[in-house]
Amino acid sequence: MTVPPPIVAPSILAADFARLAEEVRAVEDAADWLHVDVMDNHFVPNLTIGLPVVQSLRAATQIPFDVHLMIEDPRRWAPGYADAGAYNVTFHAEACDDPVALAKDLRSAGAKAGLAIDRDTAIEPYLDLLPSFDTLLIMTIKAGFGGQRFIPQLLDKVRAARRHVAAGHLELRIEVDGGIAADTIEQAAAAGADAFVAGTAVYGADDPAEAVRRLRALAERAAAGA
Ligand code: DX5
Numbered sequence: 025m026t027v028p029p030p031i032v033a034p035s036i037l038a039a040d041f042a043r044l045a046e047e048v049r050a051v052e053d054a055a056d057w058l059h060v061d062v063m064d065n066h067f068v069p070n071l072t073i074g075l076p077v078v079q080s081l082r083a084a085t086q087i088p089f090d091v092h093l094m095i096e097d098p099r100r101w102a103p104g105y106a107d108a109g110a111y112n113v114t115f116h117a118e119a120c121d122d123p124v125a126l127a128k129d130l131r132s133a134g135a136k137a138g139l140a141i142d143r144d145t146a147i148e149p150y151l152d153l154l155p156s157f158d159t160l161l162i163m164t165i166k167a168g169f170g171g172q173r174f175i176p177q178l179l180d181k182v183r184a185a186r187r188h189v190a191a192g193h194l195e196l197r198i199e200v201d202g203g204i205a206a207d208t209i210e211q212a213a214a215a216g217a218d219a220f221v222a223g224t225a226v227y228g229a230d231d232p233a234e235a236v237r238r239l240r241a242l243a244e245r246a247a248a249g250a
């Protein structure tokens with residue numbers, strides 16, 4: 025199994041929102057992507073930030089943005105994040121009736137396209153859509169809040185996706201999000217994930233950059249042993 029070097033994406037959901045630019049700078053040299061959780065208080069009960077904050081933050085750092093849209097009606101809003109310079113824009117399968125069409129729109133707006141699968145959604149109906157996507161985000165919690173406990177059973181979806189990606193020789197990152205920390209990242213990597221979102225484990229650490237490096241080292245080790 026050939027898995028590319030792991031991506032570590034700190035989630036600013038766990039950062040201090042009053043000092044966002046500073047919090048991003050604390051990880052920009054150590055991290056690969058910055059994970060930006062957009063929640064609309066409809067698709068999920070929580071509410072976070074939207075386009076104006078992403079636009080301002082985009083001007084404050086060079087790190088690629090991995091935007092995770094937990095919103096209704098992503099066909100209306102997602103392309104705006106691509107236009108704002110997001111590297112990858114991920115929307116939820118549960119919120120979109122034509123994921124392939126939106127993936128096309130995102131790619132033509134210059135972004136990578138990501139499909140997210142929430143805790144209670146099966147992966148199988150979406151496997152055949154994966155050639156239209158650059159990232160597949162598999163939630164390892166129920167989307168909506170940081171700081172939840174990792175659900176190891178959800179790694180079965182990662183295994184199924186990894187098998188499908190390998191069999192089809194697809195160029196696709198398999199990303200996990202939720203409860204990723206030093207004690208869970210190795211099992212996620214061994215299951216076939218190669219991109220890792222971590223909020224609490226990074227911004228809850230005394231040294232966020234060091235926490236990122238440590239997580240990457242653990243993921244590399246587990247992937248090498250897989
Ligand atoms: C939750 C978000 C996650 C969140 C993860 O719905 O999608 O990105 O920030 O937080 P931790 O790493 O604390 O579980």
Ligand code: ZN
Nearest residue numbers: 061092201221
């Ligand atoms: Zn997220």
